[in-house]
Amino acid sequence: MAEGIERLDRFMARAVAAYYARPASPFGRGGDFTTAPEISQAFGEVLGAWAAVVWDRMGRPDPVLLVECGPGRGTLMADALRAAGDVAPAFRAALRLHLVETSPALRDAQRRALGDAVAAWHDDLSALPAGPLLLLGNEFLDALPIRQFVRRGDGWAERHVADGAFHELPAADPPAWPDEAPEGAVREVCEAAEAIIQALARRLSTQRGAALFIDYGPAESCLGESLQAVSGQQGGIDPLAGPGTVDLTAHVDFEALATRAREAGAVAQGPLPQGLFLQRLGLMTRAAMLAQSRPRLAGDILSGAERLVAAEGMGRLFKALAVCDPALAPLPGFETP
Structure with a gap:
């Protein structure tokens, strides 16, 4: 041996x-890979608006935890907070931002991007305080060990x-x-991902809230x-x-994660192709508005948004999966047409 x-x-x-x-x-372009928030600011903005709508459906709890797992450089959350402040000032005032991040270097980057908007950093989800919760995780599950x-x-x-x-x-x-x-x-x-989903599902089924994960992998x-x-x-x-x-x-095994969520008492919605989910949230409309306000960057703005939704880009390989307490289903973007 x-x-x-x-x-x-x-x-x-x-x-x-x-x-x-x-x-x-x-x-980013100077690094090893580029994630959706780095491709289009509309991505983080529509997720911020998604969180605000879900918060409203929860009965507007104040305070409410807004959590991001694997926040990268803080780009997604900076865009989400800006959008939340514009479309739902009451949600922006009620949220308490918590980031799940183990890297000291990335915590420093998040601190620069988000400043005093961050209530606390945590090494894992078990350290989060109790209470109603909204969680975002973009390209977080794919880095967990298999x-x-x-x-x-x-x-x-x-x-x-x-x-x-x-x-x-x-x-x-x-x-x-x-x-x-x-x-x-x-x-x-991926036992780590399954354990996270089970723990979240148990929490959400009793303390209210929803978690949204966007990542890549097959639906089954x-x-x-x-x-x-x-x-x-x-x-x-x-x-x-x-x-x-x-x-x-x-790749993320979305079927296995949805099964674990249901076994733990929560509702699992999706997975849906990322392209379909983002279009339902109005990403292309938001990108068009950004392009109109910044004509010199219009081409890059529109091509970046198209990359996120197009089947030949990230729209089909990437999926959206939501886990929530039963009272909240269906969530925005997951409604049956």
Whole structure:
């Protein structure tokens, strides 16, 4: 057996923590990847308006926690707060902003972007104070560590990592999947994401509120491996090489997360394609208004918004999933036409 061998999820957790602890920002054109808030300010604005509408449907609790998981440089939340202040001043006054972020470097960036709007930072969701809650998580779940199981014979092996290579060991606790999987098939499980959704669902079912996650992955659980590494806006990099120096992500299993939410007593809505969800929230209308007010940037503004909703861009691969207390369904954007 190779020395220093560890399960894939533990390797990924260490690598992701080291990556985001670096002083260099991974976001934007000069970084490794570009997320939706960096592509269009309309993205954060329509999510801020979404939160305001949900707050109104909750009965306007004051105070209410507004939480973002994985806030990046604070771009999404800065846009959301500005929109909330414009369309719903009462919501802006009632909200208490809490950010879930472990990286000291990113906390500094968020502090610069948001200033004293932030009530507190937390390492995880368990540290949040009690009370009604609205939560946003954009490209947060995809960075959580996954386990990979490989079909071998009539059972499953689990992937471990050592010396920059995968090693398969007999799976001690494989999930109960159907036996039809072909030889060599890979199934991924993100226990961290499932635990977060279950905890949120239990909280929301008793303390009121809603959580909105936007990320990429299939709508239904499926076989296949999706672990990938990105650096300098380029993919196709060995995810085991240079841990802590490249961005590691994996597809989100939305069906599994929706199931966990329902098991814990909450309502799960979606997943919906991001493009459909954002169009229902009026993203293209907002982008057109921004383009009209900034004619020199109109082309970039409209092309950025189109990238978020177009099927050939991010509109189909990315999905929106909401979890809420039963009294709130259906949420904006998830209504049946």
